[in-house]
Amino acid sequence: MPVVGGGIERVGVMSLNPANAQDLAPSNPSALAPLVALRGVDKIFANGLEALKGLDIEVRDGEFLSLLGPSGCGKSTALRLLAGLTTPTRGEIDWRGERPPLSFVFQEPTLMPWATVFANVWLPLRLSGLSKERARPRVEKALDMVGLTGFARAYPRELSGGMKMRASIARALVTRPAALLMDEPFAALDEITRLRLNDDLLALKSALGATIVFVTHSVFESVYLSSRIVIIAARPGRAVAEIEVDASQPRNAEFRMSRVYAEKCRETSLALHAAMALPGGPESPSVKGARA
Amino acid sequence: MTRRDLSETLLPIFTLALALLAWEGLVRYYAIPPYILPVPSLVIATLIKDWGTLSGSLIVTLSVTFEALAAAVVGGVAIAVVFAQWRLVERAFFPFAVAMQVTPIVAIAPLLLIYLSAKAAVLAVAFLVAFFPILANTTLGLSSADRNLVDLFRLYRASRWRQLVWLRLPSSLPYFLAGLRIGGGLALIGAIVAEIAAGSAGGGAGLAYRIVESGFRLNISRMFAALLLISASGIAIYLMLSALSYVLLRHWHESAQEREA
Numbered sequence: 138m139p140v141v142g143g144g145i146e147r148v149g150v151m152s153l154n155p156a157n158a159q160d161l162a163p164s165n166p167s168a169l170a171p172l173v174a175l176r177g178v179d180k181i182f183a184n185g186l187e188a189l190k191g192l193d194i195e196v197r198d199g200e201f202l203s204l205l206g207p208s209g210c211g212k213s214t215a216l217r218l219l220a221g222l223t224t225p226t227r228g229e230i231d232w233r234g235e236r237p238p239l240s241f242v243f244q245e246p247t248l249m250p251w252a253t254v255f256a257n258v259w260l261p262l263r264l265s266g267l268s269k270e271r272a273r274p275r276v277e278k279a280l281d282m283v284g285l286t287g288f289a290r291a292y293p294r295e296l297s298g299g300m301k302m303r304a305s306i307a308r309a310l311v312t313r314p315a316a317l318l319m320d321e322p323f324a325a326l327d328e329i330t331r332l333r334l335n336d337d338l339l340a341l342k343s344a345l346g347a348t349i350v351f352v353t354h355s356v357f358e359s360v361y362l363s364s365r366i367v368i369i370a371a372r373p374g375r376a377v378a379e380i381e382v383d384a385s386q387p388r389n390a391e392f393r394m395s396r397v398y399a400e401k402c403r404e405t406s407l408a409l410h411a412a413m414a415l416p417g418g419p420e421s422p423s424v425k426g427a428r429a
Numbered sequence: 430m431t432r433r434d435l436s437e438t439l440l441p442i443f444t445l446a447l448a449l450l451a452w453e454g455l456v457r458y459y460a461i462p463p464y465i466l467p468v469p470s471l472v473i474a475t476l477i478k479d480w481g482t483l484s485g486s487l488i489v490t491l492s493v494t495f496e497a498l499a500a501a502v503v504g505g506v507a508i509a510v511v512f513a514q515w516r517l518v519e520r521a522f523f524p525f526a527v528a529m530q531v532t533p534i535v536a537i538a539p540l541l542l543i544y545l546s547a548k549a550a551v552l553a554v555a556f557l558v559a560f561f562p563i564l565a566n567t568t569l570g571l572s573s574a575d576r577n578l579v580d581l582f583r584l585y586r587a588s589r590w591r592q593l594v595w596l597r598l599p600s601s602l603p604y605f606l607a608g609l610r611i612g613g614g615l616a617l618i619g620a621i622v623a624e625i626a627a628g629s630a631g632g633g634a635g636l637a638y639r640i641v642e643s644g645f646r647l648n649i650s651r652m653f654a655a656l657l658l659i660s661a662s663g664i665a666i667y668l669m670l671s672a673l674s675y676v677l678l679r680h681w682h683e684s685a686q687e688r689e690a
Contacts, residue, residue, distance in 0.1 A: 222580050241584055247577040250681040251599045260595075264585040292680045312585075 170233050171195035172316065172348055173219060178228035179373075180214055188214045190373035192228070196316070196350055201342060203351045203359035203366045205405065207413055211374025212352045216241075216318050219350060237315030240308075244321040246301035248293040248308075254280070255289035258308045265312075272311075279307040282341060299330035303337075310341065316348040323358070335361055339388050356409060360401045361388060368405075370412040377415065378408040467650035476654040482639070483651075487658050489634040490620055493548075494666070497555030498616040502609065504556075505563030513571035513597060514589065523568075530561040534619060538626035547627045551635070554626075555619035559612035566608030570601025603682050606674040613666045621659060636662075 173196045180189040188211040196202055196219070204212040217223045218230060220241050240261070248257045258279055262272040280286055283303040293301055302322060309317055323331045339362060342349055353359050359366045360382055368378040382401050392398050449469045455461075456468045463471055476483065508526075512519035534554055541550040574597050582592045624637035636655045643651040678685040 217580075220580075220584055222583060239584065241581065243577045243581075245577060247575060247581060249578065249596070249599065251602070260581075261585050263595075264582070264587045264591065294681055 171231075172198045172233055172237075174229075174231045175215065175218065175225075176229045176231060178215075178218060178225045178230070180211070180218065180223070181226045187373040189218075189225075190375055192369075192375050194367055194376055196348060197365075199346060199348055200365055201339075201349045201351065201363045203353055203363040204369055205353055205356065205359045205366050205409060206369030206374070207371050207409075208354060210369045210371035212369045213320050214374065215369070216320050216350060216352050219316075220318050238312055239316050239318060240310065240312060240314040242302075242305055242309050242317065242319040242322045244324055246293070246298075246305040248301060248304055250293050252292075253289065254285065254291050254293065254296070254304050254307075257293070257304060258311050261308060261312045275311055276307075279311040280304075282310060282344070283307045284337065297330075298326055299334060302326065302334060306338070306341070310345065313345075314347060316350065319349065319351045321352050321354065324353070324355075331358075336388070338362065356402055356405045360398060360405055361393065366405055368408045368412050370415045377412045380405050380408060464647045464649055467653060471650045472653040472657065475648075475650040476657065479651055479654060483636070483654060483658060486634060486636045486639045486655070487662070490617075490624070490636045490659070491662060493551055493555055493620045493635065494613075494616045494662070497552055497619065498559050498609075498613055500552075500556050501559035501563050501612055501616065505560050505608070505612075506567050506605065509564055509567035509571055509601075510593065510598075512568050514593065519568070526561060526564060529557065530565075534558050535622055535626065538623050541623075542627055551620060551623040551627055554623035555616045558619035559616035562611040562615065563605065563608040566604045566611075567601055570604025571597045573604065574600040603674075603678060603684060606670070606677065610667065610670045610674065613670045614663060617659070617663050617666060 175192050175194045178189055178192040179187070180192075181187050192211070192215060194202075194204070194215065204215060206212045214223065218225055220239055221236070222241075248254075249260070252260075255276055258276045259267075259269065259272050262275065263269075267275075277286075277289065280289060283306050285300065285303050285307060288296070288300070288304075293304065296304065305322070323334050326334065335358065338349075351359070351362060363382050366380040366382065367376050368380070369375065370377045380401065383397065386392060386395075386397060453468045453470060456466055467475075508522075512523065534557055537557070538550065538554050541553050544550075545553060571593075578596055578600075579592070582596055587595070620635065621637040624635040625641060628638070628641060636659050639655040640652050643649070643655065675685050
């Protein structure tokens with residue numbers, strides 16, 4: 138069974154330099170109306186669980202926004218609301234104009250195991266009525282972009298975890314979405330694969346200019362990737378803090394060692410801990426014993 | 430062939446040969462008459478001698494089995510799809526499918542023989558026993574599609590029909606094939622049981638009828654020969670369906686993966 142972890146070196150867009158790093162966010166994002174805004178959103182599940190209460194989040198054009206919070210804080214629910222996969226109990230989801238094409242990347246690669254990598258990436262185009270032959274150039278380009286050139290005919294089970302996730306990202310990119318919604322996509326991967334995919338994701342973003350909303354529970358990952366981080370507190374989920382990370386800063390190994398990075402990680406950690414100590418949070422006295 | 434492969438194939442053959450030799454030896458040593466217990470060599474000789482009659486019966490039993498299995502596949506999958514698309518229909522009818530399954534089919538056979546011709550009754554019994562595992566497994570499979578993939582299809586606004594054809598049906602394939610393997614074995618059992626219940630009314634055609642008939646005539650070696658053919662048919666059906674399952678699933682499903690030592 139061929140399991141190959143490399144392949145990134147062959148791909149041009151994968152190298153990151155300061156020139157394209159500034160594409161991570163528009164030069165003056167606050168001047169634009171948000172791409173989409175969640176306003177006063179409540180979400181109560183059928184079993185009565187209050188997942189979100191009065192959630193306000195604005196997503197700006199072209200930004201890399203991370204939603205950071207403890208497990209079960211409702212950040213995935215917020216993402217599903219944006220995707221239209223569930224509806225709010227109260228509140229509004231305002232798209233600027235018509236809702237643009239979106240893509241969703243799940244925590245699991247979520248590939249169809251019976252279909253080849255090609256067929257998996259083709260799926261969104263196929264559902265919009267594009268024949269195999271007409272879709273082929275776009276599918277192949279998407280596979281090139283994620284470093285899976287030459288793996289079109291492989292089956293998912295022949296791929297490593299990281300490569301499956303690459304295929305999943307290729308499927309998300311093939312429709313050229315205006316916004317990419319990612320639900321802890323790298324949480325199940327090992328550290329080395331995860332760091333590499335972080336860099337590749339940033340390179341893809343600067344090449345494509347799409348807006349990314351990224352759900353994570355990793356402070357380090359959110360600081361490394363984002364131009365902005367919104368901290369979500371749990372039970373019920375609501376936004377409690379917001380941290381801007383200088384978008385013009387090139388993201389590379391040097392950035393990981395830098396003082397700015399360390400300070401932002403510290404600031405973000407403190408905000409996260411403050412959020413977790415709020416009523417309903419995993420470190421609040423009322424819930425502490427129950428979650429152990 | 431590795432040593433392990435060799436022991437996996439040769440050991441059972443060796444065990445069988447040893448058992449047959451012991452059987453042959455004991456029967457000869459105690460001089461047990463063939464109308465009580467024939468030696469294996471006599472069973473084989475009878476199989477060859479009576480091949481004309483027995484092969485005809487084999488074809489009758491096998492064709493009933495496969496007709497019933499084919500009907501069970503078509504019916505089981507069609508109804509499972511209806512159940513999956515309209516939950517209300519499932520709720521209305523599934524309990525009856527279960528009730529039908531838990532009722533011992535031998536008890537229904539005499540009733541069916543009143544209302545149907547012997548041939549149709551045998552076919553109906555074989556169909557009824559094969560139908561349920563295929564229906565139940567396929568129904569389960571159709572509702573077991575990865576929930577994230579279902580969300581993905583919704584995100585791209587896929588119609589229910591496309592969701593069924595491109596997602597739910599392929600997802601249910603391993604479940605369906607497991608049901609088919611059970612159903613294949615049961616169809617043969619159903620056909621045999623129904624032939625025995627039909628007795629001479631069955632027109633004296635199938636292998637089970639040959640067993641009953643040979644019993645009446647104290648032709649015990651022919652009873653064994655017919656039994657051998659039934660056994661071989663069951664094994665052949667199982668191997669065939671396992672091979673089908675392997676071919677269809679080898680690229681993607683855990684069940685068809687070769688285990689690394």
